[in-house]
Amino acid sequence: MTRSPHTAPPRQRTPGRGTDSNPETRFDRYARVAEDDGWAVSEDEDLPTLRTEVRDESPRRVITRNTSPDIGFDRSINPYRGCEHGCVYCFARPSHGYLGMSPGLDFETRLIARPDAPARLETELRRKGYAPATIAMGTNTDPYQPIERDRRIMRGILEVLQRFRHPLSIATKGSLVERDADILSEMSGQGLARVGVSVTTLDAGLARTLEPRVPSPARRLKTIERLARAGIEVRVMASPLIPGLTDPELESILQSARDAGAVAASWIMLRLPFEVSGLFEDWLEIHAPGRRDKVLARLREMHGGKTYSAEWGHRMRGEGVHAALIAKRFDVAVKRLGLVEHLPPLRCDLFQVPLGDARQPSLF
Template sequence: MGFEEANAGWMVPEHRRRGRAALSNIANRFDPYAVERVDDGWESGAEAELPPLRTEVALENPRRIITRNSSPDLSFDRSINAYRGCEHGCIYCFARPSHAYLGFSPGLDFETRLVAKPGAPERLAAELRSASYEVAPIAMGTNTDPYQPIERTHRITRRLLEVLRAHNHPVGIVTKGSLIERDLDILGEMGWEGLARVGISVTTLNADLARRMEPRVPSPARRLKMIERLAGAGVQVRVMASPMIPGLTDHEMEKILESARDAGAVAASYIVLRLPREVSPLFRDWLEANVPDRAARVMARVREMHGGRDYDPEWGRRMKGQGTHAALLSHRFEVACKRLGLKRNLPPLRCDLFRVPPAPGDQLDLFG
């Protein structure tokens, strides 16, 4: 019996998961046992009496906050994630399996049992002050969204940006959250100086589909407004038409790119849908519940683009796929970007302005 069959979770009643994308709390791959709920007659109706799932936030004090990677598929070698889990709850999110390392489910736990790192800004300042630190752009939002709803209360992303601004350190942000507009004062300054740029993910322009697929994310129209406001403040914005879901959203690619260009985006990128580990059964359950007439077609096309599997993890193929449909999608993207004047690559962010600001008690340089 494979992972997907052995670890399928039971469906949580709709009233308990309203406003969430996952239908179940699928067991994570590290669980030694699969659990299946069976009504033995003793607690009939008990599930119906349970309250809706609420967002819970635990606190973590990390020893390091800058995470390094050497992936040939990524354009950066370091990143910061202020939160674990994401209240946005996008059903296709490739980061869901990371919740298994905490002993949580990549399903509803990923959307409701979150972890915040309030000491992250202080850790970042300490790491940037290290004599061995070599500056290069830091990416934010590569695993979970730095502007998910709990940022409004915890303000960790805001404080991280204040540290980066004080050091004139380059940063690239990826988000779907309109809360980023709160930080236009910092991002606008950094943008004009070549120290910051932002990627806004727009998966679909269909508001109803977006609400079901990305339940706590601002509407597509609102995300286009975010692009407009960021661009107006002096921030270069890349529209990320990601993920492109074959048979469901891929027909919208050109319209997404055009709408974002009209809003002020200057660059574009896309990634095809990828379904690593626990994401695959979660996504398939979502398809059957939300678009049952297209579920089989979508998954057939996904497998076609990933070499007959739900997901191909190989470098160079996992982001773009393979086969005829993947090649057509790539060609359409190139043609659209050329027609719309959208760039694939932007000039590198500036690293030459980096400096460590004096801390209280530091000896000042008389000749600096």
């Protein structure tokens, strides 16, 4: 949990959360500042525990298109809005502002599920003139966050894509992806699917504060091993790398993932959009005060004096001596370990619209 040194004492217990503050978004007309009213909360006071709440949403479409020149896909699906994993550095936190909620605690505890996503997806894939290309999953929030265990929305989406023989890629930190190894193994064998597993650090203690509800680093390496054993093509994503904090682990992360069965690797530098920057600086102040100045100085060096720049082609890696050094270290390690950065494109030529649908299969 990250408690901002600038906020009043909490009125609820927030165990296992990345933050317990709820800062405003850039869309809010007014800013609210929490002030201590003098009625201090005793440390032994039995405060209620904040629980995760989930609301359902029924979107008209589930495939989101993008034209970003520095992203290797043009379409994606997100079964959920918000993410219970609670990674304090998550670049997707500001997206909750579009819903009138905070990128802070709201992002972790007020989630939106899309139970109709599999049916909507099937409708979109059946549209005349639809041209297949890899659908990326986990691009904003994790499709295998804890609520997927009961909701099974991601499972339903995979079943649709499997029937249509549609290519997909998955990015996740969740070990729940192992549940769907039966579908992913078959699709991977046809050149239709691959999975990326994010490993930010090998330090379990550090991971517990950075990513409070994510499986431990060792557990994620086990996930890589189990997926690879099932014949699924796995990429390790050393993302995000935090300069001055986790970047010394780069080679160890790649080595451990290769030994577990990963065949490819990638990395992205820490990204701190406007609303996330304050949350992460508070986290540094509380959990790594001795590293705070170094981390922030490295980030400013990479982004022209700011902690982040959203420029195309720049935002993922930064620039300058330190960014170039990390890129070189990655290239050398990947070559030494026999990993690859670029895998062949997934197949689109197998795409076929089934005669029937899940509710009314074809007789032929």
